[in-house]
Amino acid sequence: MGNTTKRQRVLLAAAGTAAIAAGLSVWAVLSSAGEKTGIEKSQKKEISIVVTSLGTSFPPGMDENHNPYLDYIERNTKLNINVSLPPNESYHEKLNIVLSSTALPDMLYAVDDVWLSNKVQEHKLQPLDELIDQYGPDLKRKIPKEAWDQVTFNGMIYAVPSMNEVKGVELMYARKDWLDRLGLKPPRTLDEYYEVIRAFTFGDPDGNGVHDTIGLLLTEKLGRSAPFFGAFGTQLDSWLERDGKLVYSNTLPETKEALAFLRRLYAERLIDPEFPLNRTKTLEEKVASGKVGIFSAAWYDTRGPIDQNKQRDPKAEWIPLEYPTGPRGEKGTYSTSLVRGYSIVPAGSPNGADVIRLLNFIAGEGHSNLKLGFENEIWSMKDGKMVTNFPEHDKHKYRGIYSALVEVIEPELDKQRLDSLGEHFRLYENQKRVENNLIVNRFTGLPTPAMGKYMMKLSSMEEQFIKIVLGVASLDDFDQYVSRWRLEGGDEITREVNEWYRASLD
Known part of the structure; x- marks a missing residue:
């Protein structure tokens, strides 16, 4: 009942034991299928991350661990990244299982603020202040204080926030x-x-x-x-x-x-x-x-x-x-919340610095390519306007699972992108129409202790x-x-x- 959407909370409340067990087996398969071998693995620092699929699919011959956008990230961060995509159903229950395992990943992406608050209180997560100060200059520059406030508990930052690019839907x-x-x-x-x-x-x-x-x-x-x-x-x-x-x-x-x-x-x-x-x-x-x-x-x-x-x-x-x-x-x-997701580092992971370097790249140098797609493949400039290659854009929508880890707001870029998809779709106009008719949720604070205790039952x-x-x-x-x-x-x-x-x- 803090800043997450009703649909996310109801989905969490509806989780069943059988579905969780099934999800764990699928997650295990995904994890083993995503392992990389060979020279590339030996030459780069390896980290593992658990993220949501956002309901996207991959072109034939590609998956979350083998595609040009992950290659782009790995090449520029000098990391070998093993990506796991648990099924969307009961997503946070599956994250609970992952956090309880002996083989912890280095990063998880969550979308529920009460879940985040509970994990902080359970001492399951690492504080990130020092790592962000040292390895996250673009994160500090592009994410506003209001967003950092929503991931700061007892004076310490426990997540890198991913921001909502729209104010309503x-x-x-x-x-x-x-x-x-x-x-x-x-x-x-x-x-x-x-x-x-x-x-x-x-x-x-x-x-x-x-x-x-x-x-x-x-x-x-x-x-x-x-x-x-x-x-x-x-x-x-x-x-x-x-x-x-x-x-x-x-x-x-x-x-x-x-x-x-x-x-x-x-x-x-x-x-x-x-x-x-x-x-x-x-x-x-x-x-x-x-x-x-x-x-x-x-x-x-x-x-x-x-x-x-x-x-x-x-x-x-x-x-x-x-x-x-x-x-x-x-x-x-x-109205939507300012923050839509949270990238967190489990307590005990030795690779927190590499996670912050990854997120800093996504928010900074890599943001345009991950958000828009590669120039002259997904889009190009013609007569001063961005023009999108629709078949290629749709083919590579999966890149959003990486850019969503730390979304930042750049209004001019967003307008260019929306208009390039076809001004007759009225995407930018639709956003503005929604923004002009918001009934704003006035609570923007951290989830309260009572929310953590009672939220699932009340939902x-x-x-x-x-x-x-x-x-x-x-x-x-x-x-x-x-x-x-x-x-x-x-x-x-x-x-x-x-x-x-x-x-x-x-």
Whole structure:
């Protein structure tokens, strides 16, 4: 409940013993498969790292240990790097197993701040201050103090932060050709959204004479619902200011109002009935199929499923919408945290200096090539503009597993990169639209002690929200959730959060 996303925490809370055991065996296979032999290994200092795959894949003949971008890193750092990619499911539980093994890696990449805090308290990690001072000049130069503050415990730095390049994710997109066919205007208010969603569900907007369209598409864990919570002035899993104090958004009456609205939509069959099972991949497939009329898109979906739909149906026309405005004139979406990931060195690793040298290269000299790809292969300059070779760009997206270890923000470079992917995708414009409509999470401090104790249990309780939307639980069960949340650690967390908030205002 600190700076991680709701999806990351729910994923962590859902980890099962069997999945962990399966993940360990896969990790072991990956580790053994990634070992390098021969002259190269003997000539370079060897380190091992455990990172997330980010859901990427590799071209034929390549893997996480054999590809030109890792070769580039190794050549410039004079390191031989053994990379392991545990499966994404229950990722942090697998990191726990790795940290408990006798053969510790030299670096792990984590994405959960409470997990990080707990490992610091368990003395599982090395402080990095001296190593950063000696081997990390680019890290110190490019990462702002606010980010370092989020990895500093008791005055010592325990991780190198990787920064979020975007401040928010979701915005509304709709089929304009469907609006035109049904004689509707782009919706602005929540009531207008309701009418459009109903028309897209039952009004045969694709003109095929069959009721087979999806008015509104959501994903599991109430994913892609942020603008509808924003219409009531709230967001899931955030700390918002009310009367000079921070309160947990999931306990607010406004959140109950938003759940009531979604419950109504579901009862009237206006939300995809399969939404509790929809993963991001499923959402992409359904949008690309041409059966979806409106959804809360990620800012990059215009280059993904929306573009795939337009390629299949050249008549399909998508437009961004104003965020739905609710009964009190409120609107918006959630803000992302400043830091999105943490590169850490386990206690006992003798190669901390080499890890910092690696991360310093990724943030500094290697940043452009790892972020953009190699010039004249992935991109080139033409008439003063960056032009991307799309097939090569898509082929080598895996380079992101390395650049993500320590992402730094360079706005001009990011704009150039986004525009080079095709200005008609509106990627930069989408980002700015999101940034102008944020409902900001006001808690930006380190995870509190009570969060470490109670977070997993409290996060699992949020399943009640899905039951309310589905009609399996009554709307009044929300009040029982709030009472239980407060009793089972929420009040203690709230007290600690407000102690931090008062201190931050001094």
